[in-house]
Amino acid sequence: MKTRRHDNHISIPVESEDAERKNAILLQYIKEKVNQLLQIMGTKPLRDEELNDESLIAIDPIGIIAESFEQVLEHLKESNRQLQLARDYLQAVFDTAGVGISIIDRDLRIIKCNEKQKELLVAGVSHIEGKHCYEVYCGIDSPPLICPAIETLEMERPVFLKEVTKKGRVFQIVTSPLRDSAGTITGVIEVSLDMTEKKRAEEAMCQAEKLAAVGQLAAGIAHEINNPLGNILGYAKLLLMDQSITEAQGEKLKVIVEQANKGGQIIKGLLEFSRQKVPVFEKVSLNECVENALRSLGKGNSIRVVKRLGDIPYVMADPRQMEQVFHNILLNAIQALEGSGAIEIESKVIGGSIEVSVRDSGPGIPREHLSRIFEPFFTTKPVGNGTGLGLSICSELVKKHGGSIFVESEIGGGTTFSIIIPIGR
Ligand SMILES: Nc1ncnc2c1ncn2[C@@H]1O[C@H](COP(=O)(O)OP(=O)(O)OP(=O)(O)O)[C@@H](O)[C@H]1O
Numbered sequence: 248m249k250t251r252r253h254d255n256h257i258s259i260p261v262e263s264e265d266a267e268r269k270n271a272i273l274l275q276y277i278k279e280k281v282n283q284l285l286q287i288m289g290t291k292p293l294r295d296e297e298l299n300d301e302s303l304i305a306i307d308p309i310g311i312i313a314e315s316f317e318q319v320l321e322h323l324k325e326s327n328r329q330l331q332l333a334r335d336y337l338q339a340v341f342d343t344a345g346v347g348i349s350i351i352d353r354d355l356r357i358i359k360c361n362e363k364q365k366e367l368l369v370a371g372v373s374h375i376e377g378k379h380c381y382e383v384y385c386g387i388d389s390p391p392l393i394c395p396a397i398e399t400l401e402m403e404r405p406v407f408l409k410e411v412t413k414k415g416r417v418f419q420i421v422t423s424p425l426r427d428s429a430g431t432i433t434g435v436i437e438v439s440l441d442m443t444e445k446k447r448a449e450e451a452m453c454q455a456e457k458l459a460a461v462g463q464l465a466a467g468i469a470h471e472i473n474n475p476l477g478n479i480l481g482y483a484k485l486l487l488m489d490q491s492i493t494e495a496q497g498e499k500l501k502v503i504v505e506q507a508n509k510g511g512q513i514i515k516g517l518l519e520f521s522r523q524k525v526p527v528f529e530k531v532s533l534n535e536c537v538e539n540a541l542r543s544l545g546k547g548n549s550i551r552v553v554k555r556l557g558d559i560p561y562v563m564a565d566p567r568q569m570e571q572v573f574h575n576i577l578l579n580a581i582q583a584l585e586g587s588g589a590i591e592i593e594s595k596v597i598g599g600s601i602e603v604s605v606r607d608s609g610p611g612i613p614r615e616h617l618s619r620i621f622e623p624f625f626t627t628k629p630v631g632n633g634t635g636l637g638l639s640i641c642s643e644l645v646k647k648h649g650g651s652i653f654v655e656s657e658i659g660g661g662t663t664f665s666i667i668i669p670i671g672r
């Protein structure tokens with residue numbers, strides 16, 4: 248069928264009755280569909296009198312619909328752009344937030360988690376989404392007894408945990424219900440704040456305060472005890488020189504001298520600890536300090552000492568204080584070995600510092616003791632064998648040199664103490 252267009256008018260030539268009938272059907276179909284579309288668009292449908300060929304063409308409803316579609320499409324495009332923008336904002340906030348965020352479904356499966364959460368708890372695990380949160384975040388294969396996500400799902404309210412330890416880090420956790428538009432809880436949003444550094448800083452501060460208080464107390468007691476102890480030792484030694492005492496009396500006096508000396512050592516330790524001597528800095532070879540400390544310690548023949556002392560530069564340090572640090576740590580290692588085993592001492596440059604590590608093949612330190620070994624008076628040694636001051640003195644001295652001291656230990660796997668001293672002070 249041929250059509251011609253004059254302005255807005257299209258004339259449809261009638262060639263036969265059959266063609267006329269077909270035209271009528273076609274026109275009716277077009278009218279119906281046009282009305283349907285007009286209704287969808289919110290425009291009034293064509294009235295019957297407008298449904299004749301001429302007015303239909305004059306009104307140009309298809310043109311109106313096309314225009315409306317164009318507008319709707321524009322609007323949709325703009326809405327899409329706005330949605331994409333909002334999505335990008337949300338994603339950026341989600342990924343750059345300084346807290347770990349996870350969205351978890353009712354079966355405790357992770358729907359989504361942000362970069363911080365991955366960095367904190369799931370290093371090296373791919374395809375986290377879909378896995379159970381307790382497997383990925385807690386490293387266990389069934390839900391834990393205390394789980395804020397479960398509590399939130401059951402109680403339908405937010406839950407706050409002040410301190411949770413996961414994979415060696417300390418977290419504050421808040422879980423909140425995730426609801427759909429109908430208000431039904433479909434899962435949980437879990438936010439984890441890493442408190443590890445803050446907690447360490449608090450502990451260090453508490454430790455420093457404790458040390459200062461203990462130091463003062465120790466100084467006072469040490470002075471008070473030192474004098475009577477000196478008298479006991481002096482008189483016992485005098486008596487030992489007396490020719491008239493019997494052999495049995497002599498043996499007893501030797502025990503008095505021995506015990507008084509032991510007491511004297513403890514007092515010396517207490518005084519050293521409390522005196523907080525200011526270091527006298529000079530150019531020092533830490534390797535030499537290690538050698539001197541080793542020389543000052545007698546060790547059993549069956550203890551093997553392996554030295555890997557590197558080519559390290561001098562540091563500005565107090566040599567006597569550094570020797571004391573190595574002495575205390577080596578003494579602990581020798582005591583831990585109880586006569587047999589190996590000690591490896593290594594020194595090397597790491598960045599702008601020197602690291603001296605002392606590793607022994609002893610029994611290791613139980614996990615529950617690890618956080619306490621630097622506390623003054625913490626000892627696991629029998630009465631008379633240790634005051635528990637060795638490591639707290641080391642820690643204080645190393646700190647005064649701007650350095651730090653670390654321990655790594657595993658039951659049955661030995662212990663390594665690392666002392667880090669900055670080179671350029
Ligand atoms: N190398 C080690 N292997 C195993 N345990 C260790 C080691 N070094 C330290 N410890 C543990 O740490 C505790 C504290 O050590 P620290 O040197 O402060 O005190 P001490 O050795 O008990 O007494 P002191 O040093 O005052 O004579 C020890 O009692 C011991 O339990």
Ligand SMILES: [Mg+2]
Pocket residue numbers: 575578579633636637638
């Ligand atoms: Mg010790």
